[in-house]
Amino acid sequence: MDATMTHMDSWLRSIDHVGIAVRDLEGAIQYYERVFGLSVAHREVNEEQGVEEAMLAVGESGSCIQLLAPLRPDSPIGRFLERSGPGVQQVAYTVTDVRAVADHLRSQGVRVLYDEPKTGTAGSLVNFTHPKDSGGVLIELVQQTEH
Numbered sequence: 001m002d003a004t005m006t007h008m009d010s011w012l013r014s015i016d017h018v019g020i021a022v023r024d025l026e027g028a029i030q031y032y033e034r035v036f037g038l039s040v041a042h043r044e045v046n047e048e049q050g051v052e053e054a055m056l057a058v059g060e061s062g063s064c065i066q067l068l069a070p071l072r073p074d075s076p077i078g079r080f081l082e083r084s085g086p087g088v089q090q091v092a093y094t095v096t097d098v099r100a101v102a103d104h105l106r107s108q109g110v111r112v113l114y115d116e117p118k119t120g121t122a123g124s125l126v127n128f129t130h131p132k133d134s135g136g137v138l139i140e141l142v143q144q145t146e147h
Contacts, residue, residue: 011101012093016142017055017064019090021080025069029054032065042122050075055121066092066121090128092140098125101141105129117143 022028032038038056041064045052050071055064068089070078080089095101102112111130120126125143 011095011097011104013096014094015063016092016094016140017066018088019066019068019092019140020087021077021084021089022067022069022086023081025052025054025067028067028069029056032056032067038065044121045071046119046121047071048118049077049120051077053121090138090140092126092142095141095143098127098141098143102127110134 020028029040033040033056038058040054041057042055043053051068052071053069054067056067057064068077070081072078073082077089098117102114102117105112110133113128113130117125117127120140120142123145125145127141129139129141131138
């Protein structure tokens with residue numbers, strides 16, 4: 001990573017989304033639509049991650065609320081719900097180069113969950129920090145890609 005990418009402002013572009021684990025995706029979507037006036041901007045099933053998800057845009061900010069429901073009990077979201085119940089599961093930041101940011105974090109002693117980025121929402125590239133190395137918060141790094 002070059003010297004221009006060493007400050008957080010250089011590589012954390014924005015809050016991409018806040019991930020919320022839910023047991024009932026349809027019920028959660030209806031709640032956020034009714035109570036907060038949000039609407040679904042994108043929806044998909046990610047078999048590799050074991051989730052069905054819905055992204056709800058927060059106004060014109062470019063940020064979203066991501067509702068995550070498990071496809072199976074042994075998925076990361078299924079285990080999270082079993083352990084912690086419904087609620088905030090992660091905070092995701094937009095980055096321009098997920099590999100470079102992961103390398104930088106590793107150089108700072110932060111464990112990153114994957115050796116190589118995985119496919120995230122809408123074909124994005126993603127990686128995560130270990131919560132024990134980031135203040136108890138699972139942080140997702142999201143690099144948008146062209147579909």
